[in-house]
Amino acid sequence: MWTLGRRSCRRALWGAFGGSGKCAAGPGPxxxxxxxxxxxxxxYLGPVRRLADWASFLRGDSNSSAFxxxxxxxxxxxxxxxxxxxxxxxxxxxxxxxxxxxxxxxxxxxxxxxxxxxxxxxxxxxxxxxxxxxxxxxxxxxxxxxxxxxxxxxxxxxxxxxxxxxxxxxxxxxxxxxxxxxxxxxxxxxxxxxxxxxxxxxxxxxxxxxxxxxxxxxxxxxxxxxxxxxxxxxxxxxxxxELAAANGHFAAAFNAALTDTRKVGRASIGLGRWVPLDPSSVAGVMAGEPHESVRKTVYTAAGRSPACNRELLDRMVAVRAEMAQLQGYPSYAALRTRGNSLAGTPAAVVGFLTRLAADVRPLAEQELKVLAQLKAFDSRDVTFATSPASTSLAAWDVEYYAARARQALVTSAPGALLRYTALPSVLAGVRTLLRAVFRIELVLGPVAPGEGWAPGVLRAEARHPDLGPLGTVYLDLGDRPGKYPSAVTFPITCGRQLPGSDVEAALAANARRQHGGAGGGAGGPRQLPVMALLASATGRCPVTGVPALTYRELRVLLHELGHCVHNLLSRTKYQHLWGTRCAQDLVEVPSHLFEYWATDPLTMGLLARDRSNTQPDTGAAAGPGGGGEPLPPALLEELIAGRAATAALELQQQLALSLADQWLFGENPPKPTEAAGSPSSWTSSDVWRKAMEVASSVPYVPGTSPELRVGHLTIYGGSYYGYVYARCLAAQLWRASGLADAPLDPGAGELLRERLLGPGGAVEPLELLTGFAEAAAAGEGAGSPVGSAAARQARGRQLRLAMQRQRDQHHHQQSRGVQEAVPGGGLLQSLDGGYAPRSDYYLETLKTGIAA
Missing domain, CATH: 1.20.1050.40 (Endopeptidase. Chain P; domain 1)
Known part of the structure; x- marks a missing residue:
């Protein structure tokens, strides 16, 4: 099938040649x-070099013919x-x-x-x-x-x-x-x-x-x-x-209803005022409305709309269950985890999610206590008897007081960060980061006439000193009305080794090298990938007026960049296994790994830098950081603390959604509401309530059906757990690679390139992670001469000690009669016929706010 490289795709076509994902495509004709x-x-119009040019170009209003x-x-x-x-x-x-x-x-x-x-x-x-x-x-x-x-x-x-x-x-x-x-x-x-x-x-x-x-x-x-x-x-x-054709229509209809004002309806909040119940309006009320009665009214009304999605969800669950059964699987979730997945079985997924939910609950309840204190403070004028211990938080309170808690921790002016995250400066930092860690050179410039699709689109051409040209990434980073609503990487052309004889390959490679064409390297000439990365910089630098990124937008940009680098460095023979066309529970690992660079003071000094008083080239610039003033460490600490304020509660949301996804498409799927009369049957709302009870410290609100507003259920269907897997694996790889101690170590970059990114989907997940862990434990930096030998040896010693501690725990468990393997070089745990990542280190990073 046209493999679903990124699982949040908008369309899925079954079969060997079907299914377009955000980061899985293929080249051709x-x-x-x-x-x-x-x-x-x-x-070619040449690279953009001066900040003045960048400011004009990124606004899309330059009169220069070059832009x-x-x-x-x-x-x-x-x-x-x-x-x-x-x-x-x-x-x-x-x-x-x-x-x-x-x-x-x-x-x-x-x-x-x-x-x-x-x-x-x-x-x-x-x-x-x-x-x-x-x-x-x-x-x-x-x-x-x-x-x-x-x-x-x-x-x-x-x-x-x-x-x-x-x-x-x-x-x-x-x-x-x-x-x-x-x-x-x-x-x-x-x-x-x-x-x-x-x-x-x-x-x-x-x-x-x-x-x-x-x-x-x-x-x-x-x-x-x-x-x-x-x-x-x-x-x-x-x-x-017939079922596959029906299944292909559910996502579009379900998600279209969420933005149709006639279908979502509106809620009366008194005095003749109404709030539309589309997701954006509801989110605004939940995060910013100070009156609890208004938040409650909007939450409960939104929790019952759009009513048409109930029938769509019921039909989708039934269609997918029948599809799986006809193909010999006990459930749709089992079909999705079969074959090329790390999890292997739905039971392994549910076991992992429930264990992690139990482990994170104490952290989440500590966060809720802080939010309850804020609510109690707001209620002090209503009743003197109110205290944090007696104040209960409802579902409609969490987002509002979470925002308040973050505001209390981030005391700098709202625009303080934007001075350092002007888009040209961030892109200069990205170039430096990729060059330092992965030895990737990016040449940035405007697209040629007719090549782009909107004003301000950039073209980034990537090259590696050993591999040659790697491919092209179009960057669409400006903010404009009607733009695609979320950050995404669209594939346009896949990478692969070109077929042909060795002689033909050598001749073609020589010709392309002379004309700056396709990359060569081991295995002959390659078809180079082309992608389009969309993200939005909604802020403005207060000094230059250039588009600038909020902290969340910077992390999102790095996340999407991780997908792009995964695809650029993939060296598979066939496009069917290229880059992000890998296991569904590994595809998000590199992107989450890249987010960690937004938490390290050293790398943030490269990415977030006030260069308004300099005229740097967008490539090599003066000084280790490229000139200018780096982001103050105290401001970064504030941003990380603000993000950590409700990190455990946010993880609980992901766990609840992942569990609901598993149970909706599991062996005991819910029945349509009108048919759910017997004691043994349950509805989709019952599924959601159970997921909240298992995974969330925030109580379920009776009479609501939040699942009617979760479009991810229509898109992922039994595979949403991959995001939680990715979080835990990325945390371990950040440490195991040595990046946690040396975030710019090129030896770590070589390890990631050879053992994680380069293989794409051509190595089975368990073998891939085992090979990575063994190479890291050997302290060899994947055998690369680049990087610090001392750093690689220290990394190896650190990981070997960690693996030895895990083996000691394993032997202790065996002596007590507990049989639990330590697979994947100590990165994984064996559960119910499959595998899941270890979550202990991720929970540590969650406490400090650096977790992806």
């Missing part, structure tokens, strides 16, 4: 006239949208779609001609086909979400529908599934024969064509096609297709 490799064709960005029709033969010359105007999308389908028809015909002895060629052809479809579909998906021109958006939307229909037909092609199954079976039979010391039917060169990654891709493609029911009898296959 040579028939469209664009180079298949290298940086996009462009007229002209035609986000509509190029009017001539320009670079083309996303650097693709074939995309000069909206109508070109139809030609791209037609060319993509024609090329895929050719590849399909080649696949059907294959015999079992052709073996790995079937895998390559299928990856090529997926690559073609991903490149066209994902570019259109990005365009329809980000372009400021409605005509471009509507044209891209039509192409998404057209290619989605084609993808559905391909996923149901039994001939292709049969060729793949035969090729994989022939290889597996040959491998078994060799293990038994007998001659396989396949010849040596046929067996030798398979590599470990080829086998893994073949297995994943086969599993993904089977999710579409292709291996089932005709009647069941048709039913799965």
């Amino acid at each position: 040579a028939t469209c006239g664009t180079p298949a490799t290298g940086f996009p064709a462009k007229t 002209k960005t035609d986000s509509g029709r190029s009017g001539g033969k320009g670079a083309g949208l996303f650097g693709r010359p074939e995309l000069q105007q909206p109508s070109d999308w139809q030609r791209v779609a037609a060319a993509t389908e024609a090329r895929c028809d050719e590849l399909l015909a080649d696949i059907l001609k294959c015999t079992p002895s052709d073996g790995v060629r079937v895998v390559q052809l299928m990856d090529d086909m997926s690559d073609e479809l991903c490149r066209a579909y994902d570019a259109a998906e990005c365009c329809r979400n980000v372009h400021v021109d409605p005509e471009w958006r509507h044209a891209a939307e039509r192409v998404c529908v057209k290619l989605g229909s084609y993808i559905s037909r391909v996923n149901a092609h039994t001939g292709m599934y049969q060729r793949l199954s035969e090729a994989l079976a022939a290889y597996e039979a040959g491998a078994k024969a060799l293990s038994n010391h007998t001659a396989p039917e396949l010849r040596p060169w046929q067996m030798g064509g398979w590599c470990r990654e080829s086998v893994l891709v073949a297995q994943r493609l086969k599993q993904d096609m089977e999710q579409a029911g292709i291996h089932l009898p005709a009647a069941q296959r048709a039913r799965v297709a």
Whole structure:
């Protein structure tokens, strides 16, 4: 299937060639006239160097020709949208779609001609086909979400529908599934024969064509096609297709209702005043309304709307349960954790979540006591008998008093940070950070005419001294009306090793090096990835007027940057396993790891810096921090303390949502409300209440159904737990890599590149983490000559001591009759047929406010 690299995708198409995610796409069509490799064709305008230029460009109001960005029709033969010359105007999308389908028809015909002895060629052809479809579909998906021109958006939307229909037909092609199954079976039979010391039917060169990654891709493609029911009898296959089509519509309808004022309704708060119940308005009331009666009225009204989502949620749960059962799984959650996941089983997920909920409850209750004190102080004029001990907090109180608690800890003026987080300065710091840790050089500049989709879009080209060019990231960081509502990384082109003979690969690599094209490196020339990172800088630097980032926005930018770096450094052979197209419970680990750089004084001195009195190059600048004045440590301490004020309560929200997600799509799914009459049945609201009882210190409000407003349930479906897994794993990797002690250590960067980021999805999760832990414990910095040898040795000693303590605990448990493995090099725990991260170090970071 078109793997869901980032799990908060907006659309999911079942099968080997379906499913577009925020950070999982694929490249492709040579028939469209664009180079298949290298940086996009462009007229390079040079890097932006002076802060004055940055300020003008990022506002999108520069009159300089160097900063002209035609986000509509190029009017001539320009670079083309996303650097693709074939995309000069909206109508070109139809030609791209037609060319993509024609090329895929050719590849399909080649696949059907294959015999079992052709073996790995079937895998390559299928990856090529997926690559073609991903490149066209994902570019259109990005365009329809980000372009400021409605005509471009509507044209891209039509192409998404057209290619989605084609993808559905391909996923149901039994001939292709049969060729793949035969090729994989022939290889597996040959491998078994060799293990038994007998001659396989396949010849040596046929067996030798398979590599470990080829086998893994073949297995994943086969599993993904089977999710579409292709291996089932005709009647069941048709039913799965019908259910999959229905499932594809739930998320859009559910989330559209949340922003439809007619469906969410409004609440009367007295004196003829009304509050609309859309998520933004409700959030504003919860965080900023001082009158409890108003907060309560709005909360309880919002907790029952939109009523139409109850039927949608009930239908979605039933459809997904039937889909899973038809495919032989006990639940939809079991289907989602099968195969390529660290968790392995829903039982392991629920066991992990409930344990972590118990561990974090004391911390959350301490935070609630502080909030209760604030509420008691507010109530002092109402009754002198009020005290913190007798003051109870309701669900509608938490956000308001959490905001008050943060305000009490962050005493600096609201705009104090914005002086240091002007967007040009932050980007200069990002360049320095990536160069220091990962040896990645970023060249930043404006897009060429016709290449961008909105004013102010930047292009960042990445290069590595050993790997060569890495790819391109478009940066859309300004704030504008109608912009995509959340931070996101859209894939436009996937990375992969280009197919072809060694001689052809060498010739092509030489040609591309001469013209600054695709990267080479081990395995021959590569198709370079292209992504679009969207985030928003909503503040303004008080000195220069340049867009500036709040602390939360800075962390979000680093989070998305983690996804981009994961994709840039991924070196997989096939695009099917590229970068973020990895296990669903590992995909968020690098992005959470990157957030830790926003908590370290050294790295924040690079990222948050007042450079208003300097004229730095956006690359190398004077001084270790690039000139200017760094963020005062006291201000960073305030920001971290403010974030720590309710960190445990926020984790409880994530745990409750993850548990509700597991139980809604578990073996005992809830019944529709009107059918839930028997003692053994329960409703979606019962599920939510149970999740709150297990995971939250804030009591459930009877008569409300908060699940009707949680769009994540429609998108993730049994896999939302991945975010909590990622938090715990990122905390351990931050320490194990040595970054906690030396946040700019290039040896740690090499360790992360080789052992975590580079493999993408080509290494099974358990093996990936075990290899990382062993390499870190050896203190070798992944064998890299870069970095401090002393730092690597110290890191190794530290991790070996930690692992030894875990082994001692393990032996002590065994002596008491408790059987618990210490897998993953000590990073994991074994639970109910699967694995989960250890959470002890994450809880430590939670207390101090540095947890991602």
